[in-house]
Amino acid sequence: MSGPLTCSVSDLSAMLGPNATAAAEYICGQLGTVNNKFTDAAYAVDNTYLLFSAYLVFSMQIGFAMLCAGSVRAKNTMNIMLTNVLDAAAGGLFYYLFGYAFAFGGSSEGFIGRHNFALRDFPTLTSDYSYFLYQWSFAIAAAGITSGSIAERTQFVAYLIYSSFLTGFVYPVVSHWFWSPFGWASPFRSADDRLFNTGAIDFAGSGVVHMVGGIAGLWGALVEGPRRGRFEKSGRAIALRGHSASLVVLGTFLLWFGWYGFNPGSFTKILVPYETGSSYGQWSGIGRTAVTTTLAGSTAALTTLFGKRLLSGHWNVTDVCNGLLGGFAAITGGCSVVEPWAAIVCGFVAALVLIGCNKLAEIVQYDDPLEAAQLHGGCGAWGLIFVGLFAKEKYLNEVYGETPGRPYGLLMGGGGKLLGAQLVQILVVAGWVSATMGTLFFLLKRLGLLRISEKDEMAGMDMTRHGGFAYMYYDNDDESHRAIQLQRVDPGSPFPRSVTPRV
Amino acid sequence: MSAALTCSAADLSSLLGPNATAAAEYICGQLGTVNNRFTDAAFAIDNTYLLFSAYLVFSMQLGFAMLCAGSVRAKNTMNIMLTNVLDAAAGGLFYYLFGYAFAFGGSSQGFIGRHNFALKDFPTLTSDYSFFLYQWAFAIAAAGITSGSIAERTQFVAYLIYSSFLTGFVYPVVSHWFWSPDGWASPFRSPENRLFGTGAIDFAGSGVVHMVGGIAGLMGALIEGPRRGRFEKSGRAIALRGHSASLVVLGTFLLWFGWYGFNPGSFAKILVPYESGSSYGQWSGIGRTAVTTTLAGSTAALTTLFGKRLLSGHWNVTDVCNGLLGGFAAITGGCSVVEPWAAIVCGFVAALVLIACNKLAEIVQYDDPLEAAQLHGGCGAWGLIFVGLFAKEKYVNEVYGAAPGRPYGLFMGGGGKLLGAQFVQILVIAGWVSATMGTLFFILKKLDLLRISEKDEMAGMDMTRHGGFAYMYYDNDDESHKATQLQRVEP
Numbered sequence: 001m002s003g004p005l006t007c008s009v010s011d012l013s014a015m016l017g018p019n020a021t022a023a024a025e026y027i028c029g030q031l032g033t034v035n036n037k038f039t040d041a042a043y044a045v046d047n048t049y050l051l052f053s054a055y056l057v058f059s060m061q062i063g064f065a066m067l068c069a070g071s072v073r074a075k076n077t078m079n080i081m082l083t084n085v086l087d088a089a090a091g092g093l094f095y096y097l098f099g100y101a102f103a104f105g106g107s108s109e110g111f112i113g114r115h116n117f118a119l120r121d122f123p124t125l126t127s128d129y130s131y132f133l134y135q136w137s138f139a140i141a142a143a144g145i146t147s148g149s150i151a152e153r154t155q156f157v158a159y160l161i162y163s164s165f166l167t168g169f170v171y172p173v174v175s176h177w178f179w180s181p182f183g184w185a186s187p188f189r190s191a192d193d194r195l196f197n198t199g200a201i202d203f204a205g206s207g208v209v210h211m212v213g214g215i216a217g218l219w220g221a222l223v224e225g226p227r228r229g230r231f232e233k234s235g236r237a238i239a240l241r242g243h244s245a246s247l248v249v250l251g252t253f254l255l256w257f258g259w260y261g262f263n264p265g266s267f268t269k270i271l272v273p274y275e276t277g278s279s280y281g282q283w284s285g286i287g288r289t290a291v292t293t294t295l296a297g298s299t300a301a302l303t304t305l306f307g308k309r310l311l312s313g314h315w316n317v318t319d320v321c322n323g324l325l326g327g328f329a330a331i332t333g334g335c336s337v338v339e340p341w342a343a344i345v346c347g348f349v350a351a352l353v354l355i356g357c358n359k360l361a362e363i364v365q366y367d368d369p370l371e372a373a374q375l376h377g378g379c380g381a382w383g384l385i386f387v388g389l390f391a392k393e394k395y396l397n398e399v400y401g402e403t404p405g406r407p408y409g410l411l412m413g414g415g416g417k418l419l420g421a422q423l424v425q426i427l428v429v430a431g432w433v434s435a436t437m438g439t440l441f442f443l444l445k446r447l448g449l450l451r452i453s454e455k456d457e458m459a460g461m462d463m464t465r466h467g468g469f470a471y472m473y474y475d476n477d478d479e480s481h482r483a484i485q486l487q488r489v490d491p492g493s494p495f496p497r498s499v500t501p502r503v
Numbered sequence: 504m505s506a507a508l509t510c511s512a513a514d515l516s517s518l519l520g521p522n523a524t525a526a527a528e529y530i531c532g533q534l535g536t537v538n539n540r541f542t543d544a545a546f547a548i549d550n551t552y553l554l555f556s557a558y559l560v561f562s563m564q565l566g567f568a569m570l571c572a573g574s575v576r577a578k579n580t581m582n583i584m585l586t587n588v589l590d591a592a593a594g595g596l597f598y599y600l601f602g603y604a605f606a607f608g609g610s611s612q613g614f615i616g617r618h619n620f621a622l623k624d625f626p627t628l629t630s631d632y633s634f635f636l637y638q639w640a641f642a643i644a645a646a647g648i649t650s651g652s653i654a655e656r657t658q659f660v661a662y663l664i665y666s667s668f669l670t671g672f673v674y675p676v677v678s679h680w681f682w683s684p685d686g687w688a689s690p691f692r693s694p695e696n697r698l699f700g701t702g703a704i705d706f707a708g709s710g711v712v713h714m715v716g717g718i719a720g721l722m723g724a725l726i727e728g729p730r731r732g733r734f735e736k737s738g739r740a741i742a743l744r745g746h747s748a749s750l751v752v753l754g755t756f757l758l759w760f761g762w763y764g765f766n767p768g769s770f771a772k773i774l775v776p777y778e779s780g781s782s783y784g785q786w787s788g789i790g791r792t793a794v795t796t797t798l799a800g801s802t803a804a805l806t807t808l809f810g811k812r813l814l815s816g817h818w819n820v821t822d823v824c825n826g827l828l829g830g831f832a833a834i835t836g837g838c839s840v841v842e843p844w845a846a847i848v849c850g851f852v853a854a855l856v857l858i859a860c861n862k863l864a865e866i867v868q869y870d871d872p873l874e875a876a877q878l879h880g881g882c883g884a885w886g887l888i889f890v891g892l893f894a895k896e897k898y899v900n901e902v903y904g905a906a907p908g909r910p911y912g913l914f915m916g917g918g919g920k921l922l923g924a925q926f927v928q929i930l931v932i933a934g935w936v937s938a939t940m941g942t943l944f945f946i947l948k949k950l951d952l953l954r955i956s957e958k959d960e961m962a963g964m965d966m967t968r969h970g971g972f973a974y975m976y977y978d979n980d981d982e983s984h985k986a987t988q989l990q991r992v993e994p
Binding site: 012015031038048052056249250253254256257260264272273276277278279283284286288290291297298299301302305312316317318321324340341 | 525526529530533536537538539540542543544546547548550551554555557558561562564565568569572580581582584585587588589591592593594595596599621622626628629631632633634635636639659747750753965968969970971973974975976
C-alpha cells in the first residue's frame with residue numbers, strides 16, 4: 001500500500017497563516033475520510049480475491065475425488081470417494097478446532113502455535129475469516145493426497161483416524177514452521193532472524209502440502225503393503241488399471257483449474273503497489289504466478305507424453321495427466337519468485353523425476369494406486385530444490401520484503417544459502433512426517449485397524465463395506481443382463497460365497 | 504477512469520492569499536497521493552476481474568473435454584480426451600513462445616504482431632500477465648473446437664501438428680486483425696483509420712474463435728472423410744451415438760459456466776465509470792453481457808427442444824445441449840453491444856441455423872462427430888451478421904469509444920456499413936483459415952499422417968494407440984464377466 005495520507009493540522013495551519021486552524025482541520029478531516037475509504041476498499045478487494053481463491057482451492061477436492069475414483073478399480077469407487085468427502089468434512093471440523101491454532105495462532109517459540117483454538121479471539125487485526133477458509137482448503141488438500149496411496153486396501157476407520165491427525169496436527173505444525181511469521185524456518189520472520197538469512201522459500205506448498213501428503217502416503221502404503229495381485233512372486237509388476245479414464249481427465253482438469261487459486265492465491269492480497277501509481281504491483285506478480293503455473297504443468301505434460309511414447313510405445317492419457325500434476329506440484333514452491341522460462345525447466349525436470357520415481361517404486365515393489373508418494377513427494381521435493389536454484393532476487397524482495405544482500409537462486413548468482421535452506425526443509429518435513437505418520441500407521445497396523453482382509457479386498461470394498469456397487473447400468477429386473485448383474489449385499493449379513501448368480 | 508485529480512499549486516496558492524505556496528504544495532501533494540492510490544486500487548480490481556475471468560475460460564477446456572468424451576464412442580474416449588489435454592498444454596507453450604507476440608506484440612503494419620516473443624519486454628504499460636493468461640485461455644479454446652470435427656479417425660501426430668500450428672500462428676494472426684489496436688480490421692484503431700468507419704465488431708470471438716475453430720475443423724473433416732459406417736452406400740445417414748449423455752450434459756454446463764468468463768471477461772477492465780460517481784459504468788455493461796449471454800443460450804436451447812420434437816418426435820437432451828452451445832457461439836460476437844431482447848432473437852435464429860447446417864451436412868455426406876463446423880462455424884457466422892443488424896449505438900460507443908456518426912446495427916437505424924464490415928470479417932476468416940489449415944490437412948493427408956487405418960478405426964483408437972480401453976468396470980480376474988471383457992492389445 002502506498003503511504004497513508006497523514007495530514008497534520010498543525011503543519012497545515014502554520015502554512016496557511018493566522019486563523020487558519022479551522023481550515024486546516026477541515027481539510028485534514030476530509031483527507032482522513034479519504035484515507036479510511038481507501039482502507040475499506042482495500043479490505044473489500046483483498047477479501048474478495050482471497051475468498052474466491054479459497055473457493056478455487058476447494059474445487060480441487062472435486063478434482064481429486066474424480067482423479068481418485070477414475071484411478072481405482074470400479075469395485076472400490078464408493079470407498080475412495082467417501083474418503084475424499086470425509087477429508088473435506090472432518091478437516092473442516094478439526095482444522096477449526098485445533099489445526100488453525102497450531103498453524104497460525106499468535107506468537108510462538110517457533111515450533112507450534114497456541115492461540116485461536118476454535119477461532120477464539122478471531123478475526124485478528126491481520127487475519128480475517130477469508131484467511132482461515134483459505135488455509136482450511138489447503139489443509140484438506142494435504143489430507144486428500146495421502147488417501148491415494150492407501151486406496152483399495154485400507155479400513156475406513158483408519159482413514160478417519162489418519163485424516164484427523166494429519167489435518168489437525170501434523171500438517172498445521174509444518175505450515176507453522178514455514179508460513180507463520182513466527183515459524184523457525186519461515187521467510188516471514190524479521191530479517192535478522194531468518195534461517196541462513198533467508199528462511200526456506202515454499203510459496204504455496206511444494207513441501208508444506210505436497211511433500212507432507214506424499215510422505216504420509218508413503219508410510220501408509222509401505223506399512224500396509226501392496227495390493228494383492230500387484231506384484232507377482234517373480235517380482236513382475238501387474239498394472240491394476242483404473243476403471244475410468246474420463247474421470248481421471250475430468251479430475252486432472254479440475255485440479256488444474258483449482259491450482260489457479262492454490263498458487264496465485266497464496267499472495268493473499270492483490271492490492272499492493274510496488275511503485276504507487278504505476279501499473280506494476282502485486283497484481284503483476286499474481287498474474288505472473290498464474291503464468292509460471294501454467295507453463296510448468298504444460299511442459300511436464302508434453303515431456304511425459306513424449307517420454308512415455310518412447311518408453312511404452314503408445315500415447316498414454318492417464319500418464320500425461322499424472323505428469324501434468326507433477327509439474328504443478330513442483331512449481332508450487334517457487335511459482336511467485338521465478339521467471340516464466342524457468343517454469344518450463346521446472347516442468348520438464350518434474351516429468352523426468354516422476355518417471356524415475358515410478359521406476360524406482362516398481363523395483364522396490366512399492367504400490368501406490370495414485371502414484372501419490374512419487375508425484376507429491378518426489379516432484380514436491382524437486383520443487384523445493386528448484387527454488388534454491390532459480391529464485392530471482394527482484395521477485396524475492398517483492399514477495400518476502402526488501403532485504404539487501406538476501407540469498408537467492410544459485411544458478412541466478414545468489415549463492416548457496418537458499419538452496420541450503422531448501423534442503424533443510426526437505427529433510428525436516430520428511431523426518432517429521434515419517435516420525436508422526438509412520439508411527440501412527442504402525443500403531444494402526446498393530447491394532448489390526450489398518451488393512452482389510454484378503455476376502456474383502458478381492459470382492460471390493462464397495463460391496464463389503466459401503467452397501468453395494470457404485471455403478472448400476474442395468475436394472476435389477478432386466479433379464480437379458482443377468483450374466484453380468486451383481487447382487488446387493490445387505491449390511492450386517494455374512495458375505496455371500498458368490499457375488500453373481502450362475503448362468 | 505474518472506478524471507485524475509489535477510491539483511495546481513499556483514492556482515490554489517493565489518486563491519489562498521500571500522505566503523500560501525507551502526500550503527498549496529502540501530495540499531496538492533496529498534491529493535496526488537490520493538490519485539495514486541486510486542490508480543493502485545483500479546489495477547488491483549481490474550487484474551482480479553481479468554484473472555478470474557481467465558480461470559473461468561480455462562474451465563471450458565474441462566467442459567469441452569467432457570462434451571467430446573461423451574459424444575464419441577467409448578472405444579475412442581481416451582484418444583479424444585488426450586487431444587483436449589494436449590491442446591491446453593501445447594497451446595500453453597506455443598502461445599507463450601510465438602502466439603501472443605503475433606497476436607498482440609507491439610505496433611505492426613496491421614497483419615501480424617512482432618514483439619514480446621516468449622514474453623520479452625513484458626509486462627508493458629498497457630498489458631500485464633493477466634491479459635496474457637486471458638488470451639492464452641482463448642487460444643486453446645479455438646484449438647479445442649477443431650478436435651471435435653476430426654475425432655475418432657485421426658492420427659495423434661496429426662493432432663499435435665495442427666494444434667500447434669493453429670494456436671501458435673493461424674489463430675493469433677486472426678486475433679491480431681480484429682482485436683489488436685493495430686489490426687487492419689480492428690474497431691480499436693484510431694477512428695479515422697477504421698474499416699468502413701467502424702472496424703468489424705466481434706467482441707468475444709464469434710468469428711475470431713468460433714469460426715476459426717469451426718472452419719479449421721471443416722477442412723480436417725472434409726479432407727479425411729466421414730467415419731466408417733456413418734453413411735451407407737445409399738446415402739442414408741447412420742447416427743454413431745456418443746457413449747455417455749451424462750458427460751455431454753456435464754460438459755455443456757461447464758461450458759456455460761466458463762462462458763461467463765469468455766463473454767463478460769472480454770471487457771478486460773471493470774473499473775471504468777461512464778459517468779463518474781453514478782451507478783452506471785462498465786460494470787453495468789459487464790453484467791448486461793452476462794445477461795445477453797444467458798438469454799441467447801436459453802432461447803437457443805428451448806428452440807432446439809421444440810424444433811427437434813417436431814422433427815424427430817422426441818425430446819432430445821444431446822441436441823438441446825448442442826443448440827444451447829450454438830446460441831452461445833452466436834451471441835459471443837455481439838454480447839456487449841445489443842439489448843437483452845435482441846439476444847433472444849439471436850438465440851432463436853442460432854438454433855434454426857444449427858438445425859439447417861446439420862441437415863445440409865447430412866445431404867452432402869459431411870461427418871462431424873461434435874457438429875463443430877456447423878455449430879461454431881455456422882452459428883459463429885450468424886453471430887457476426889447479428890451484430891451488423893442489432894448493435895445499439897449507445898453501447899457501441901461505450902465499448903469502442905465515443906465516435907460521433909459511427910455506423911451501428913442496420914435494424915437499429917445505423918446503416919449498412921457495420922454489416923458490411925461483418926461480411927468482410929466472415930469472408931476473410933473463412934478464406935484465411937481454409938487456406939492455411941486446408942493446406943496443412945492436405946499435406947498431412949499426402950504424407951499419410953492424417954487418417955488412421957480401417958482396422959484401427961474399427962477396433963477403436965484407445966485399444967490400438969493408447970494402451971487400452973478407457974473403462975473397466977469389472978476386474979480382469981472376475982470370471983463371471985469374461986463375456987464382456989476386452990483384452991489389452993500390445994502396441
